[in-house]
Amino acid sequence: MDPCQFYKCLSDETRLKSLLIIAELGEACVCHLMTALAIEQPKISRHLAELRKHGVVIDDRRGKWVYYQLHPDLPQWAKTVIDDTRRNNRPYFEQALTQLRTL
Amino acid sequence: MDPCQFYKCLSDETRLKSLLIIAELGEACVCHLMTALAIEQPKISRHLAELRKHGVVIDDRRGKWVYYQLHPDLPQWAKTVIDDTRRNNRPYFEQALTQLRTL
DNA sequence: AACAGATATATGAAATTTCGCATATCAATA
DNA sequence: TATTGATATGCGAAATTTCATATATCTGTT
Numbered sequence: 001m002d003p004c005q006f007y008k009c010l011s012d013e014t015r016l017k018s019l020l021i022i023a024e025l026g027e028a029c030v031c032h033l034m035t036a037l038a039i040e041q042p043k044i045s046r047h048l049a050e051l052r053k054h055g056v057v058i059d060d061r062r063g064k065w066v067y068y069q070l071h072p073d074l075p076q077w078a079k080t081v082i083d084d085t086r087r088n089n090r091p092y093f094e095q096a097l098t099q100l101r102t103l
Numbered sequence: 104m105d106p107c108q109f110y111k112c113l114s115d116e117t118r119l120k121s122l123l124i125i126a127e128l129g130e131a132c133v134c135h136l137m138t139a140l141a142i143e144q145p146k147i148s149r150h151l152a153e154l155r156k157h158g159v160v161i162d163d164r165r166g167k168w169v170y171y172q173l174h175p176d177l178p179q180w181a182k183t184v185i186d187d188t189r190r191n192n193r194p195y196f197e198q199a200l201t202q203l204r205t206l
Numbered sequence: 207a208a209c210a211g212a213t214a215t216a217t218g219a220a221a222t223t224t225c226g227c228a229t230a231t232c233a234a235t236a
Numbered sequence: 237t238a239t240t241g242a243t244a245t246g247c248g249a250a251a252t253t254t255c256a257t258a259t260a261t262c263t264g265t266t
Contacts, residue, residue, distance in 0.1 A: 003192045007113040012254085016107050030213060043255070045214055064212045064263055077191035081184050088180035089106045115224080133243060146225070148244055167233055167242045 001055060001075050009056050010085075014039060014047045020086050020093045021100070022057065022068055029065045035103060036096040104158060104178050112159050113188075117142060117150045123189050123196045124203070125160065125171055132168045138206060139199040 010016050014037060021036055022028050028036075033044050048068055051057045056074065060067045070079065113119050117140060124139055125131050131139075136147050151171055154160045159177065163170045173182065 003188055003195055004114065004116050004119050007110050007119065010110040011107065011114040013107050014254095016110065040256080041213070042215080042257080046254085049214070061213090061262085066213060075191070077187050080187050084180050084183050084187070085106055088178070092106055117224095143226080144243070145227080145245080149224085152244070164232085164243090167240095169243060 001078055005054055006056070006078055006081075009051055009054055010082075012047065014043065015051055016085075017093045017096055018044065018047060018068075019051065019056070019070075019082060020089070021096055023070060023082050023086050024093075024097065027060075027067045027069045029067045031065065032100060032103070033068075036100040038099065104181055108157055109159070109181055109184075112154055112157055113184075115150065117146065118154055119188075120196045120199055121147065121150060121171075122154065122159070122173075122185060123192070124199055126173060126185050126189050127196075127200065130163075130170045130172045132170045134168065135203060135206070136171075139203040141202065 010019065017037055018028070018033050021033065030041065030044055030048065033048075034041055037044065048057065048059070051068075052059060055071050056078075057068045058071050060069065070082070113122065120140055121131070121136050124136065133144065133147055133151065136151075137144055140147065151160065151162070154171075155162055158174050159181075160171045161174050163172065173185070
């Protein structure tokens with residue numbers, strides 16, 4: 001995992017918030033992230049594809065839904081970075097979590 | 104410190120390697136970074152200006168040289184991210200450190 | 207097989223980032 | 237103050253990223 005490439009993955013609001021939500025909940029499907037972030041489906045799919053392409057997440061199709069999780073082989077330092085960010089920036093994605101609970 | 108903005112700062116090779124070198128050594132001046140990374144002066148200066156603009160580093164002029172350090176008010180989580188990256192990706196910037204020692 | 211819901215991808219335009227080169231600024235010293 | 241070494245910035249071109257829209261794919265159901 002090239003650190004610069006990893007940080008490019010985190011350097012977009014849609015991707016970063018998606019990752020933080022996925023890390024917080026353990027997993028999230030596309031329709032959840034659409035609601036949480038209030039964005040269009042192609043946009044979230046394209047950003048998730050980017051994260052998948054670089055080994056940051058894996059996808060898991062269950063029927064019509066596709067669930068995303070952090071990649072289990074993500075290096076420990078990268079997991080630590082995500083977790084550190086998640087625990088210390090709650091206000092950054094709190095509203096997305098709140099929106100998600102309306103489902 | 105907006106986490107997405109912070110990661111944008113880390114998402115360029117010149118900026119990331121500069122930051123890791125600065126974190127490793129405590130401080131570094133522009134001419135050191137030019138040698139370490141083998142890049143032109145205007146390029147390194149512009150990237151350092153970007154880091155300064157977003158509160159990631161501070162500059163300290165001593166005579167003709169300008170030394171850069173991590174911003175002392177950088178949030179702890181951000182310092183932890185940089186340090187975690189530095190300790191676990193030594194090969195990523197090892198050659199730059201080696202080049203630096205030739206001075 | 208036809209259909210509907212959920213997700214992925216193709217494509218071209220718009221926005222942003224990065225770069226190279228020229229030039230400006232700043233500090234020490236002759 | 238003229239000069240030199242070190243660093244910063246202005247600017248247009250090139251490269252990269254992001255987006256909206258349309259369309260394709262995949263799955264479960266009728």
